[in-house]
Amino acid sequence: xxxxxxxxxxxxxxxxxxxxxxxxxxxxxxxxxxxxxxxxxxxxxxxxxxxxxxxxxxxxxxxxxxxxxxxxxxxxxxxxxxxxxxxxxxxxxxxxxxxxxxxxxxxxxxxxxxxxxxxxxxxxxxxxxxxxxxxxxxxxxxxxx
Amino acid sequence: xxxxxxxxxxxxxxxxxxxxxxxxxxxxxxxxxxxxxxxxxxxxxxxxxxxxxxxxxxxxxxxxxxxxxxxxxxxxxxxxxxxxxxxxxxxxxxxxxxxxxxxxxxxxxxxxxxxxxxxxxxxxxxxxxxxxxxxxxxxxxxxxx
Amino acid sequence: xxxxxxxxxxxxxxxxxxxxxxxxxxxxxxxxxxxxxxxxxxxxxxxxxxxxxxxxxxxxxxxxxxxxxxxxxxxxxxxxxxxxxxxxxxxxxxxxxxxxxxxxxxxxxxxxxxxxxxxxxxxxxxxxxxxxxxxxxxxxxxxxx
Amino acid sequence: xxxxxxxxxxxxxxxxxxxxxxxxxxxxxxxxxxxxxxxxxxxxxxxxxxxxxxxxxxxxxxxxxxxxxxxxxxxxxxxxxxxxxxxxxxxxxxxxxxxxxxxxxxxxxxxxxxxxxxxxxxxxxxxxxxxxxxxxxxxxxxxxx
Numbered sequence: 001x002x003x004x005x006x007x008x009x010x011x012x013x014x015x016x017x018x019x020x021x022x023x024x025x026x027x028x029x030x031x032x033x034x035x036x037x038x039x040x041x042x043x044x045x046x047x048x049x050x051x052x053x054x055x056x057x058x059x060x061x062x063x064x065x066x067x068x069x070x071x072x073x074x075x076x077x078x079x080x081x082x083x084x085x086x087x088x089x090x091x092x093x094x095x096x097x098x099x100x101x102x103x104x105x106x107x108x109x110x111x112x113x114x115x116x117x118x119x120x121x122x123x124x125x126x127x128x129x130x131x132x133x134x135x136x137x138x139x140x141x142x143x144x145x
Numbered sequence: 146x147x148x149x150x151x152x153x154x155x156x157x158x159x160x161x162x163x164x165x166x167x168x169x170x171x172x173x174x175x176x177x178x179x180x181x182x183x184x185x186x187x188x189x190x191x192x193x194x195x196x197x198x199x200x201x202x203x204x205x206x207x208x209x210x211x212x213x214x215x216x217x218x219x220x221x222x223x224x225x226x227x228x229x230x231x232x233x234x235x236x237x238x239x240x241x242x243x244x245x246x247x248x249x250x251x252x253x254x255x256x257x258x259x260x261x262x263x264x265x266x267x268x269x270x271x272x273x274x275x276x277x278x279x280x281x282x283x284x285x286x287x288x289x290x
Numbered sequence: 291x292x293x294x295x296x297x298x299x300x301x302x303x304x305x306x307x308x309x310x311x312x313x314x315x316x317x318x319x320x321x322x323x324x325x326x327x328x329x330x331x332x333x334x335x336x337x338x339x340x341x342x343x344x345x346x347x348x349x350x351x352x353x354x355x356x357x358x359x360x361x362x363x364x365x366x367x368x369x370x371x372x373x374x375x376x377x378x379x380x381x382x383x384x385x386x387x388x389x390x391x392x393x394x395x396x397x398x399x400x401x402x403x404x405x406x407x408x409x410x411x412x413x414x415x416x417x418x419x420x421x422x423x424x425x426x427x428x429x430x431x432x433x434x435x
Numbered sequence: 436x437x438x439x440x441x442x443x444x445x446x447x448x449x450x451x452x453x454x455x456x457x458x459x460x461x462x463x464x465x466x467x468x469x470x471x472x473x474x475x476x477x478x479x480x481x482x483x484x485x486x487x488x489x490x491x492x493x494x495x496x497x498x499x500x501x502x503x504x505x506x507x508x509x510x511x512x513x514x515x516x517x518x519x520x521x522x523x524x525x526x527x528x529x530x531x532x533x534x535x536x537x538x539x540x541x542x543x544x545x546x547x548x549x550x551x552x553x554x555x556x557x558x559x560x561x562x563x564x565x566x567x568x569x570x571x572x573x574x575x576x577x578x579x580x
Binding site for chain 2: 317319323324326327330344348353355356357358359360361362365366
């Protein structure tokens with residue numbers, strides 16, 4: 001099944017996401033940790049669309065784990081906003097994938113992040129990316145990567 | 146702008162929702178409180194599509210607050226599932242709206258709830274629904290209400 | 291190790307919980323689904339203190355799943371509040387435990403709920419409560435049950 | 436009122452935090468974004484204990500906003516773990532505070548982060564830290580800062 005709303009652009013994968021009550025805090029803005037949820041949804045759809053499924057990995061005892069994030073929170077989002085999560089590969093080598101992610105509202109970049117994820121096995125040990133997955137990720141490096 | 150993915154059916158409003166990492170817990174299933182998030186998103190889109198916007202209400206010092214929920218958790222959802230949140234009005238009177246909501250996976254009902262929300266003002270006092278909103282809500286009572 | 295802050299009273303188990311940014315939404319109040327998190331923490335500590343540990347259950351392929359909740363949201367909590375989650379057993383029979391839970395701020399009851407949880411096995415099938423656990427739960431029925 | 440569980444050590448402020456169902460995901464480990472919640476609770480208690488209260492700031496139209504985070508996710512936490520959030524000031528100048536935070540389990544560092552927060556006013560504009568707050572923060576720079 002196609003991912004509803006997901007599209008591929010020259011800049012990478014884009015997933016639209018609405019801001020709901022749950023995403024905001026008493027300051028009236030989106031709670032900072034919620035952007036990590038938006039970005040994780042973007043990564044999951046990005047991976048799924050290039051053929052990598054969490055439940056299939058899990059059946060083999062493998063899972064993607066986040067290793068490092070550097071995040072700039074530039075401008076706030078608020079209730080009812082429609083945001084776009086843009087994801088592209090910076091590099092994919094060994095067990096690691098480095099992604100560039102942005103949360104945007106139209107042309108404004110609200111949050112920009114570099115995210116390193118690793119494929120790990122049952123004991124948390126790094127597992128080499130299957131060559132097909134690595135090549136599919138590498139092919140998706142965006143012009144903003 | 147149209148709500149991406151939202152549709153109206155004979156049974157009410159339907160919003161598709163993907164299950165992501167954030168929604169699951171170590172039992173391998175969706176964490177029970179996350180269904181309330183899915184249902185809140187369904188209610189927000191339902192209200193928005195009949196012309197009720199949270200940010201516009203907030204600008205007038207009004208907000209919808211949940212007063213009561215009765216929830217049956219019938220079957221578990223898991224990672225990567227695509228769920229449908231179905232929402233219809235049971236009744237809309239005074240400051241209160243009673244909604245019937247279901248979280249479904251295809252034809253299976255995973256979670257079924259009756260939800261009472263009230264429009265409240267700055268001090269938490271109930272505020273009468275504007276007649277246009279009340280009528281729009283009443284017109285949307287589904288056949289499964 | 292003792293549960294920090296947990297105490298037993300005539301009315302049952304009490305767990306103090308601070309309201310943080312993450313718990314609030316743009317209305318300035320605690321987001322309704324967050325009370326379910328507070329109550330789940332209360333149940334987990336309640337169970338742990340009578341000798342039932344989630345990780346030990348999980349090692350045997352068992353987990354507690356919420357089956358039903360009826361919740362009244364009576365008054366709002368706000369940032370920096372210190373709340374108390376009060377938990378007591380209503381009944382414990384077969385695979386099911388019915389609990390009474392309240393989220394309080396001092397003497398005010400903000401949220402009151404009846405919660406039914408069931409012990410389930412790997413396929414989601416109900417599993418009988420071990421007699422020792424059932425008896426320990428039954429012994430903890432509070433005067434407000 | 437004293438913060439339950441909070442203590443001051445030579446290394447800074449320490450807040451114990453239990454891992455509950457809500458914090459885990461289907462991989463069996465704590466969901467990466469949840470560590471930001473733990474760290475935000477640590478920062479809030481750290482600030483409160485040196486006399487900075489979110490609700491008092493909010494009454495003046497001010498709020499702390501996260502500007503930047505660099506986070507290393509080193510080792511996973513799991514259900515029932517008791518973690519310690521350690522917080523110390525790196526520097527406090529103008530409107531900005533740079534903090535060093537760690538999430539630990541005993542002597543193990545599971546997550547290490549550098550967090551920049553800024554005090555902002557109603558329009559999101561930076562607001563100078565009150566001198567008393569800046570001095571109190573500077574006095575709390577830990578030996579691990």
